[in-house]
Amino acid sequence: MSIASKMETLKPLPTFNPMNEEQVARYEAEFREHCNKWGEILERNGERMKRGEYSLHWMNTEGANWGRRAKPSSRGLTYTDVNNVAGYGVVPERASCLSFAPRGSVRDRYAAEMPVVDDYVLLDRDESWADNVVTLYEEAKARQWNATRDIPWSELERLPEDLEKATCQLCTFLTEVEFVAGDFPAKWIYKIPQEFLEVKSFIVTQMMDEARHQEVFRKRAIAGGGLLHASPGFEWALKAIIDAPTHTMGTFLLNLLGEGLVLTVFRSGEMIAKTHVDKEIFRRCLQDEARHVSYGVMELKNYLDHAADRDKAVEEMHRFADVGEQVILTAFTESALVEPIAILLGGGLDKIDQGMEGQGHLWKASIEEYLQRCERAGFSRRERCTLPPESMWGRS
Amino acid sequence: METQEEQSKRAAATIAFPSIEWFRELARLMRENRAIHEHLGFVDCVARFTVLDGGVAGKPWSAIVTFEEFEAVEVIEGSDGEDGRADFTLEAGLGSWREMIENIARGRGRPDLTHTLNYLSHMGTPFRLWSDDPLRRDLFFRYNQSLQEFFDASAGLQTIFGG
Numbered sequence: 316m317s318i319a320s321k322m323e324t325l326k327p328l329p330t331f332n333p334m335n336e337e338q339v340a341r342y343e344a345e346f347r348e349h350c351n352k353w354g355e356i357l358e359r360n361g362e363r364m365k366r367g368e369y370s371l372h373w374m375n376t377e378g379a380n381w382g383r384r385a386k387p388s389s390r391g392l393t394y395t396d397v398n399n400v401a402g403y404g405v406v407p408e409r410a411s412c413l414s415f416a417p418r419g420s421v422r423d424r425y426a427a428e429m430p431v432v433d434d435y436v437l438l439d440r441d442e443s444w445a446d447n448v449v450t451l452y453e454e455a456k457a458r459q460w461n462a463t464r465d466i467p468w469s470e471l472e473r474l475p476e477d478l479e480k481a482t483c484q485l486c487t488f489l490t491e492v493e494f495v496a497g498d499f500p501a502k503w504i505y506k507i508p509q510e511f512l513e514v515k516s517f518i519v520t521q522m523m524d525e526a527r528h529q530e531v532f533r534k535r536a537i538a539g540g541g542l543l544h545a546s547p548g549f550e551w552a553l554k555a556i557i558d559a560p561t562h563t564m565g566t567f568l569l570n571l572l573g574e575g576l577v578l579t580v581f582r583s584g585e586m587i588a589k590t591h592v593d594k595e596i597f598r599r600c601l602q603d604e605a606r607h608v609s610y611g612v613m614e615l616k617n618y619l620d621h622a623a624d625r626d627k628a629v630e631e632m633h634r635f636a637d638v639g640e641q642v643i644l645t646a647f648t649e650s651a652l653v654e655p656i657a658i659l660l661g662g663g664l665d666k667i668d669q670g671m672e673g674q675g676h677l678w679k680a681s682i683e684e685y686l687q688r689c690e691r692a693g694f695s696r697r698e699r700c701t702l703p704p705e706s707m708w709g710r711s
Numbered sequence: 712m713e714t715q716e717e718q719s720k721r722a723a724a725t726i727a728f729p730s731i732e733w734f735r736e737l738a739r740l741m742r743e744n745r746a747i748h749e750h751l752g753f754v755d756c757v758a759r760f761t762v763l764d765g766g767v768a769g770k771p772w773s774a775i776v777t778f779e780e781f782e783a784v785e786v787i788e789g790s791d792g793e794d795g796r797a798d799f800t801l802e803a804g805l806g807s808w809r810e811m812i813e814n815i816a817r818g819r820g821r822p823d824l825t826h827t828l829n830y831l832s833h834m835g836t837p838f839r840l841w842s843d844d845p846l847r848r849d850l851f852f853r854y855n856q857s858l859q860e861f862f863d864a865s866a867g868l869q870t871i872f873g874g
Contacts, residue, residue: 390753390780447846454853458752578852586833588824598829598856605852612846676834687845 318361322354349430356428379421390457394449394513410438410508418510435508441621442562443507443514445613451606452513455520458606460599462531471538471592477664478589481655484543485584486536488652490529491545492577495553496607497525499569503562517610524603531596544651552646555639563618567632568639570611571688576647578604579681580656587659608688615692633699640701648707675706725869728812729765729805731788733870734774738783740864747860748781754857755779756850759789759797763804765873771802776861778854783861798847799840801828807837809872812865820866828859 327346334342363370376382380402388396398404403419414429416422422429437443445451474482500518507515536542556573559565581604584597615632622628646652653674654667661670682704689696726733741748748754757777766772773789775797789797803811814826824830832838832851842848851858 454752454755458853582829582833582852585827585829591821591824594824594827598827598859601829601852602855605849609846609849609853673834680835684845691845 318354318358322350325350352428352430377421378424380419390453393453394516395453398449406440406444406513407510408440410435410440410510412510413438413508415509418512432508434505437503437507437511437562440511441618443503443511443614444617445514445610446617447609447613448517449513451610452517452520455517455524455603455606458602459520459523460527462527462534465599466531466595467592468534468538470590472590474539474589475663477658478662479540480543481658481664482589482593483536483540484651484655485580485659486532486539487543487545488549488649488655489532489577489580490536490542491549492553492573492646493525493529493532495556496569496574497522497529499556499559499565502557503565506562521607521610524607528600528603531600535593535596546646546649546651548645548649549652552643555642559635559639563615564632564635564639566611566614567636568643570607571615571692572636572639572643572685574604574607574611575685575688576643576681578608579677579684580652583656583660583677587656589659612688612692615689615694619693629694632694633696636696636699637701644702653708671706671708675708678706679704725871728808728870728872729762729772729774731774731786733865733868734760734776734783734786736868737861737864738776738786740867741781741783741861744860744864745781748857751857751860753780754854756798756847756854757796758851758858759800759802761789761800761802762808763802765805765808773800778857778861795843797842798844798850799842801832801838801840801851803831803838805872807831811862812870815863816866816870818866820863822863828862829855 327343330339330342380400383400383402385392385397385400387393406418412418412422412426413431413435414422414426415432416425416429473479500521504515504518504522507518509515533542552573556565556569559568578601581597581601585594585601588594588597619625619628619632653671657667657670657674658664659670660673661667682700682702685702686697686700726736755778757775759773759775761771761773763771775785775787775789776783777785811822811826811831815822817823828838832840840848840851
């Protein structure tokens with residue numbers, strides 16, 4: 316049977332999403348069209364193979380950046396080293412190549428036969444780029460750690476029940492939130508074209524970091540007593556992140572605001588840790604979180620700096636922040652978060668009031684840090700921030 | 712009873728805090744402990760460590776330490792007007808520095824729960840972390856474990872304190 320005949324016998328793949336007749340017809344026509352395209356390539360390849368003929372066209376370096384060799388720096392061969400080689404480091408303002416062909420390869424001459432990846436929709440560099448993304452990617456790889464091996468689990472001590480429950484509840488909260496910090500980038504990574512490979516690479520490290528955070532807090536809770544309560548307030552904040560209308564808005568909500576506050580929780584976790592094991596966990600996590608915050612700040616800055624209509628872009632961000640701040644506040648006022656931290660800060664259930672005082676101080680500092688990060692991004696939120704500058708505790 | 716030879720040997724091995732020599736010893740130990748730092752990952756920042764009453768006549772004294780990859784490549788004494796050079800400043804009074812360093816020494820390189828860099832600085836007292844740029848301040852968090860190890864190595868020194 317010829318390759319062309321084989322092509323004709325191929326049936327469209329089953330689909331798992333319900334479709335009406337029109338959609339089915341469109342899908343089947345597209346399937347046939349795609350089959351014909353790669354079928355032609357297969358036929359051409361098959362004939363050449365049968366003739367026992369070499370092509371060797373790939374050895375032709377015309378149009379390639381051949382011979383410009385990347386040189387490693389003292390820490391190895393980084394993306395920066397590679398991007399310094401002419402022909403590889405220019406990141407286009409808008410992606411025009413929507414296949415998987417790598418930036419800097421010989422690819423234009425094949426464009427007519429290449430598939431178009433329909434999912435690549437974040438075509439503008441400034442919808443995902445940040446000027447520090449290459450540095451952060453290299454740093455993320457260099458500072459990976461292993462939640463199974465690098466935490467001295469065998470030193471975990473038994474705590475009084477109130478402190479253990481508070482620790483496990485805090486870990487339950489963190490387990491709950493960490494996966495959205497992985498799911499949000501996962502929702503967007505496949506929409507970013509290969510042209511922005513540095514962003515995609517960094518986002519992968521963020522997903523790995525979040526997987527590890529979820530892992531380490533789940534393990535800590537189950538090793539110490541168990542997971543405790545999930546909370547609706549957390550869930551609505553997390554849903555707002557995953558449902559954010561644009562990548563930049565979601566990154567603002569997740570990386571800049573949400574992870575900025577979680578960075579404070581991690582720092583507090585390290586401070587209030589009652590065992591060296593917990594100290595090590597929080598210290599490791601806060602390093603990762605600070606990288607994510609840094610990306611969030613610079614991504615927003617880059618987006619606003621390059622917006623065609625900056626005033627409009629800023630106003631849209633304000634509109635989004637008005638909602639985002641309140642929904643994040645919903646999580647950060649949940650008793651299942653506020654109370655365990657207060658108990659750990661105070662040193663016991665009987666000292667929860669002292670803990671709330673300390674938490675008030677931390678809230679004030681966190682909001683100031685959030686406003687500073689917004690300003691660093693060129694997004695002045697100080698006059699419009701809807702988050703209370705002081706803790707709401709006892710202020711009826 | 713300690714002999715004169717032992718006494719002079721001990722005196723020679725002691726090193727004063729705060730001093731550039733003390734921080735340079737930490738830089739040397741960081742090179743010696745490279746394997747630990749390689750495991751933690753590279754660290755790229757310029758940190759200013761200030762002893763608020765550690766200078767002449769109780770004035771502030773600072774060391775500016777430049778970290779690159781797995782080493783502290785430069786340790787210099789900070790002077791007025793050099794604030795912009797450092798990514799962040801970590802400052803405290805001599806008493807607080809002393810308490811931290813002695814605690815690390817007692818723990819043989821591991822501070823107790825209430826004497827880590829983050830613990831001491833998180834509430835803004837007794838240590839204060841600051842920077843004009845929030846992104847540069849956040850480097851203290853991004854490299855926190857490495858900075859902790861940098862100071863934990865001070866357990867290998869015989870530190871004497873001025874003031």
